[in-house]
Amino acid sequence: MVSGAFGAVVGRDLALALRLGGGGAVGLAFFVLAVVLIPLGVGREPATLMRIAGGVVWIAGLLAALLSLDRLFQADHEDGTLEQLMLGPLALEQVVLAKALAHWLTTGLPMTLAAPLLALSLQLPVAALPALVAALLVGTPALSLVGAVGAGLTAGVRRGGLLLSVLVLPLYVPTLIFGARTVENALLNLPWLPPLALTAGLSLLALALCPFAAAAALRINAR
Amino acid sequence: MTLVVEDLVCRRGGRVVCGPLSFRVAPGETLLVTGPNGAGKSSLLRVLAGFIPAAEGQMRLEGSRPAAGAALAEQVAFAGHLDAVKPALGVAENLVLWARLGMPLRGQGDAGAAVQSALSRFGLAHMAERPAAECSAGQKRRLGLARLLLTDRPVWLLDEPTVSLDRASAALVAVLIGEHAATGGITLVTSHVDLGLASAREFSLAPTSAAAPAPGAPTATTAATGATPAPPRPADDPFLEGSW
Numbered sequence: 001m002v003s004g005a006f007g008a009v010v011g012r013d014l015a016l017a018l019r020l021g022g023g024g025a026v027g028l029a030f031f032v033l034a035v036v037l038i039p040l041g042v043g044r045e046p047a048t049l050m051r052i053a054g055g056v057v058w059i060a061g062l063l064a065a066l067l068s069l070d071r072l073f074q075a076d077h078e079d080g081t082l083e084q085l086m087l088g089p090l091a092l093e094q095v096v097l098a099k100a101l102a103h104w105l106t107t108g109l110p111m112t113l114a115a116p117l118l119a120l121s122l123q124l125p126v127a128a129l130p131a132l133v134a135a136l137l138v139g140t141p142a143l144s145l146v147g148a149v150g151a152g153l154t155a156g157v158r159r160g161g162l163l164l165s166v167l168v169l170p171l172y173v174p175t176l177i178f179g180a181r182t183v184e185n186a187l188l189n190l191p192w193l194p195p196l197a198l199t200a201g202l203s204l205l206a207l208a209l210c211p212f213a214a215a216a217a218l219r220i221n222a223r
Numbered sequence: 224m225t226l227v228v229e230d231l232v233c234r235r236g237g238r239v240v241c242g243p244l245s246f247r248v249a250p251g252e253t254l255l256v257t258g259p260n261g262a263g264k265s266s267l268l269r270v271l272a273g274f275i276p277a278a279e280g281q282m283r284l285e286g287s288r289p290a291a292g293a294a295l296a297e298q299v300a301f302a303g304h305l306d307a308v309k310p311a312l313g314v315a316e317n318l319v320l321w322a323r324l325g326m327p328l329r330g331q332g333d334a335g336a337a338v339q340s341a342l343s344r345f346g347l348a349h350m351a352e353r354p355a356a357e358c359s360a361g362q363k364r365r366l367g368l369a370r371l372l373l374t375d376r377p378v379w380l381l382d383e384p385t386v387s388l389d390r391a392s393a394a395l396v397a398v399l400i401g402e403h404a405a406t407g408g409i410t411l412v413t414s415h416v417d418l419g420l421a422s423a424r425e426f427s428l429a430p431t432s433a434a435a436p437a438p439g440a441p442t443a444t445t446a447a448t449g450a451t452p453a454p455p456r457p458a459d460d461p462f463l464e465g466s467w
Contacts, residue, residue: 008319081309083303083307
């Protein structure tokens with residue numbers, strides 16, 4: 001029964017994200033644009049681009065994930081949906097998890113799928129692509145989960161997006177370091193499984209802690 | 224099943240908003256909570272719904288149906304100032320989530336049937352497939368109230384349910400409250416307009432900021448009036464008490 005309810009919340013958030021004004025595709029579009037702009041600014045020297053490709057993709061990914069985070073709970077807080085969800089049979093922690101999952105499905109997953117093409121445009125060798133995709137796949141869930149904590153804290157704040165960025169971006173640093181390191185190691189023919197494992201470990205840590213933190217923040221906001 | 228409230232105090236931002244309050248609501252009873260603006264009517268309902276933790280006192284459900292000792296928040300249907308209606312979704316689509324959340328549904332049948340009957344009860348069946356963005360303010364409010372009819376929750380907390388409703392819809396709300404009471408349900412409703420609830424018991428809240436405490440409750444607002452400096456109790460929420 002609970003899994004049905006969980007699915008209902010995920011499905012509704014996905015439907016809302018894909019409707020007009022939901023902003024579901026905005027994150028992906030920003031991600032693509034940001035990466036495509038890099039060669040225009042940095043120049044098309046292949047060696048330079050190849051060197052920075054992993055970091056560029058990751059930073060663009062962080063910013064794209066942030067872009068849609070500020071509405072993760074704010075919209076539901078403003079129109080009373082959160083109050084009703086709090087009375088429902090799902091624990092608020094489960095609601096947070098469902099909404100973070102929906103956020104990942106509309107940002108992290110599309111970015112992971114689009115990353116190989118974009119990385120090729122940055123001259124990243126094909127041999128390094130598996131590392132990039134793997135790192136994004138296991139690392140982007142942390143972006144949605146950690147972001148959910150910031151989104152919960154700023155749910156009641158008008159124009160909380162900026163505050164959210166300031167709160168959340170420092171917490172993204174470990175994922176950024178190990179995610180980019182995974183790509184770099186693959187590029188330098190070093191073992192890339194250890195940094196990948198650390199990236200995945202950060203996501204698991206976020207999965208364990210963040211739903212509780214975000215739910216606590218939302219409870220404070222509901223008062 | 225009886226709703227029992229004992230010495231309930233609600234604080235917001237370190238200020239006593241209402242209480243201490245003690246009352247019982249018997250099964251099938253409707254309590255009309257009245258009082259001037261700022262008397263704490265909405266806060267009382269939000270405490271009962273569990274959104275605001277009670278600063279002091281107790282509230283519980285007594286009786287056999289549902290399981291004794293069940294958390295109050297799991298037995299409550301709340302309709303507040305916000306309708307929780309998503310304009311981007313369809314009218315029926317808005318209700319489907321709440322029917323699919325796995326709460327026991329009213330009546331027989333599946334989620335779709337429950338949604339259809341709730342919509343037709345509120346006169347929204349003809350626009351079930353339209354986007355909710357096309358709803359007027361009153362229709363949106365009706366859509367929010369229709370959620371009450373989806374699930375089988377014994378305690379209804381209605382905060383100004385008739386705002387922006389037309390006369391016929393307001394009368395419908397009164398009828399539904401009556402039907403809810405007939406099945407043994409409890410309703411707490413605040414309203415500034417006469418709902419025509421003949422059987423409702425009135426429960427009046429006095430504003431706590433008044434200099435003179437309400438008669439019969441002389442120590443009600445010591446914290447607010449500061450007449451006797453209360454001993455510094457451990458702040459249960461320093462973030463909201465302003466002492467951080």
